[in-house]
Amino acid sequence: MEWLGLQLFAELPASGQIILDCRHNPFLVMLAYLVACAACFATLDMAERQSHSEGLNARRQWRILGACCLASGIWAMHFISLLAFQAPLEVHYDMPLTALSLIIALLAAWLAMNSLDRTVMQWRHYLQAALAIGLGITVMHYVGMAALQTSALQYYQTPLLVASLGIAVVTSLVALLMARHFRSGSGTLHLVMKYGASLMMAAGIVLTHFTGMAALSLVIPDNLPLQLPSANNSLQLGLTIAFITLLISGSSISAALADKKLQSKEHDLRRVNVLLSQLDQARASLQQAAHYDALTNLINRRGFNQVFAERLAEQTASEGMLAVMFLDIDHFKRINDSLGHAAGDELLKVIAGHIKAATRSQDVVARFGGDEFCIVTSLHNRDEARHLAQRIMQRMKEPIDLGGRRMVMTTSIGISIFPDDGRSAEELLKNADLALYQSKGGGRNNLNFFNSSLKTRATLELQLEEELRVALLEERGLCVHYQPIFDLHSARVAKLEALVRWQHPQHGLLGPDRFIGIAEANGLIAELDLWVLRRACEDVAELNRLGYGHLKVTVNCSAVTLGREELASEVEMALFQAGVAARQLELEVTENALMGDIHRTINLLKRIRAQGVALSIDDFGTGYSSLAYLKRLPLDVLKIDRSFIQDVPGSQQDREIVQAIIIMAHTLHLQVVTEGVETDEQHAFLAAQGCDFLQGYLLSRPVPLTDLPPVLERLDNLDSDFSPERGTALPGSPDRFADAPGCRAGASVARRGH
Structure with missing residues (x-):
């Protein structure tokens, strides 16, 4: 088969002279390999830049530059290798065929760069591209061989010719795989591996060429004379082509490095911009969190x-x-x-x-x-x-x-x-x-x-708060007054209710309505309650020494104090220090104070009651308690609030309410104390309804301990006309200047809830 003057797949002729003395210049061979290595390295760099470029124009430019590098490298390697070929013949080169071989190399290189630009490559794509590129390189080689003009005919051995084609295809496949692999990555190891890949790719290209050259046999027909070679400039021409090719490859590599640095700076700048954007978002989020309420989205x-x-x-x-x-x-x-x-x-x-x-x-x-x-x-x-x-x-x-x-x-x-x-x-x-x-x-x-009066009141309350702290710390100015509680069954005083007072140096004697709310709002109420408890126990001990051992003292306990787990031990300690029996103490708790953590409250009250201390519920009917809870509480006494007594017996509704409370209390085995009794009619009504105890200004207003014995003597020595059955009033008119409701240590006073 003859193609472009080449005898392909043909047997050697029976006649003619075979040129056996063919050699290669080793320097030019090494120079050809060096050119191929540089071109392969430049092509890998171009493939990397092509994959990293974001714009279509940039990708196209890198594809063209990569194709030029690869084509020039393959063609230069081939041409320099031809220049290295030395035979005892006159050798010339056909320029059109030489140019055609370069164009074929460009087409093969362009196909290779296109394949590298594909997003997804399957094995069939690799094989198809490798076959096309290998075939192009092989065709380029043999067109270049056809450009070699001598007096001899070129015969090629079929096995080696096929082998050169196979080597070209395999080399193209390996080159595609390595180029795809080295498109991304960085670091010294990546660079070393890319150098190694360039050497392997160049070796494959050189091996393809010299396998084709090994298949070549030069035969001079018998009718043609042997033309010996004249002086040639192969070395100079080879060096020139190598220089030009290396210059192209080096320039391309420099451009790739410059683009890589520029792109790295762009990436860094973009990353900085992203970080700045994230920082702005974080600042906006912090601004939102710092100045807006997360729940309602209102400003805070x-x-x-x-x-x-x-x-x-x-x-x-x-x-x-x-x-x-x-x-x-x-x-x-x-x-x-x-x-x-x-x-x-x-x-x-x-x-x-x-x-x-x-x-x-x-x-x-x-x-x-x-x-x-x-x-x-x-x-x-x-x-x-x-x-x-x-x-x-x-x-x-x-x-x-x-x-x-x-x-x-x-x-x-x-x-x-x-x-x-x-x-x-x-x-x-x-x-x-x-x-x-x-x-x-x-x-x-x-x-x-x-209005200005509010500011005056606030200033006064602040002053009272500071002075109350000092009064508690130094136990100076605070005192306890006692109001008798009359037993309707025994017709004598059975209990005393301890009511705190404050002898203020500027404002005189202050009732609890002036400072209890301040104590509750500023965390002083528990300390005040305990002070009243200890003082009341000490005063009971003094009354015992005066012969009033039958009296019991009732001390009010606020909701805050009732919330203290240590209350039981504090009550026990106050009784022990004063030397008073537990039966002489009764703790009063308000209805609303009980309705907090009801289960914990019940356990605490049981511990106090187990000591022998009696318990009473104060202000009954004014809160929100449940009767289901009331029957579970370890109580002994129920006190009816004065608000239900004020209009008795004139108000039928209040009479019915009081009757119902007394009946209910007795059903629960509770004694009943009615406070705020101020008139003979109220006393008579309550006695008729079976009330157990009376408390109010009809009997006596609260008095200091020193003034208490005469009051007790007067109440205990009343004539028989003052009895539950007769309901006769005490001599003298009642004191109408009663304390406001809730004026006791620990009583709930209306105050701000925040």
């Missing part, structure tokens, strides 16, 4: 302070008015206690929505924490603030479905006005808080504007 106290300062500066400059409103949800703690904090959170979301809906877009609405909200609004007169507060209170009364229940909440509101009630943010907030205190103290579900 910190955010409010910032916005409020800006609004205040604006109104100061324009001489406008601002209203600051403090809102507190009435009895919100009951929701958390009964339905749980999750339900409380849902309720707060709804309430926040109601408040936002009732305000204007320019109003500032903030949640300060818990169930406290604050609103700042600009206005022209005070009535605008009142109308806004009323609108909020009306919106709050809309029914809310929560946890399967339908409930209506109310709110208390305190309002301060800029500039009338203050010019600084701190002063306006403090004054709005004082107004809120007045709203809650006035029965809740109410609004109040700040």
Whole structure:
């Protein structure tokens, strides 16, 4: 088979002269291998840059440059190897065929770079591409051989010719696999492996060429004379081609390195931009978290302070008015206690929505924490603030479905006005808080504007708080008065109720209504209760020495004190130190104080009662206790609150209530004490209903221990006219200046709930 003057797949002729003295210049062979190595390394770099480029134009440019590097390297290796071929013949090169071989090399290289640019390569893709590239390299080789013009004919041995094609295909397959593998990666190991891959690829290309050359046999026909070679410039031409090819490869490698550094800088810059963006997002998130409430999405106290300062500066400059409103949800703690904090959170979301809906877009609405909200609004007169507060209170009364229940909440509101009630943010907030205190103290579900008297009262309470701490610490000024409790069955005084008083150096004798609320609000109530307990036990010991050993003292116990696990041991210690029997002490607890942790309370009361101390429930009927719980409590006495006695016997409803309470108490085997008895008619009614004990100003008002013996002598030596059956009044008119209800140590006094 003859192709381009080449005798392919043909036997050697029977006649003719075979040229056997053919050699290769080893320097040019090594130079050809070096050119191939450089070209392969440059091609791997181009493939890497092609895969890392993001733009289509950039990928196309790297593909073209890679194809040029690979084609020039393969072609230069082939041509330099031909220049290294030395035979005893005159050798010339056909330029058109030489150029055609270069074009074929470019096509094969372009096909290789296209294959490397595919996103997904399966094995069939690798095989197809390797076959096409190997065939192209083989065709390029033999076209280049056809450009070799001599007087001899070129015959090729079929086995070696097929072997050269197979080596070209295998080399192309290995080159594709390595190029795909080395498209990504970094570091010294990656670079070393890429050097090794370049050497292997170049070796495959050189092996393909020299396998083809091994298949070559030069035969000079008999009719042609042998033309000996003349002087040639193969070395110079080989060096020139090598220099040009190495220059192309080196320039390409330099461009790849520069692009890699530039892309790395771009990636670093992009990473920095991403980090900056993330930092901005994190800063925005922190800003959101720092200035907004996560539950209601309203601004929190910190955010409010910032916005409020800006609004205040604006109104100061324009001489406008601002209203600051403090809102507190009435009895919100009951929701958390009964339905749980999750339900409380849902309720707060709804309430926040109601408040936002009732305000204007320019109003500032903030949640300060818990169930406290604050609103700042600009206005022209005070009535605008009142109308806004009323609108909020009306919106709050809309029914809310929560946890399967339908409930209506109310709110208390305190309002301060800029500039009338203050010019600084701190002063306006403090004054709005004082107004809120007045709203809650006035029965809740109410609004109040700040006035100067509130500030005076707050200043006085702060002063009283400081002085009360000193009084407790130094046990100076505090004293206990005792009010007799009369036994209707034995017609004598059976008990004394210990009631705390404070002999203030400036304000005189203060009743508990002046300082119990302060003690409860500032954590002093438990210490005050224990002081009264110890003093009462000491006074009972003194009465025992005076011959009143039958008397029992009742001491009030607040909800805070009842919540202390150590109360039982403190009661025991107070009795032991005073040397008083436990039967002479009775602890009074309010109905609402019992309704906290009822199971823990029952266990604590059982421990106290086991010592021999009696227990009574005070203010019965004014709280929210359950009869199911009442029958489980280890109680001895039930006290009827004075609010049920005031209109007896004139009010039929109150008479029936008192009758029912007495019957119920006796059914539960409890003794009944009725407090607040002030008239003969009340005494007669209670005696007729079977009440066990009376307490009130009809008998005596509270007196100090030193004044107590004469009172006891008078009450114990009454004539027989004062008896449960007769109901005759005590001589003398009752003292109408009775203490307000709840004026006992530990009694619940209306106070702010926050």
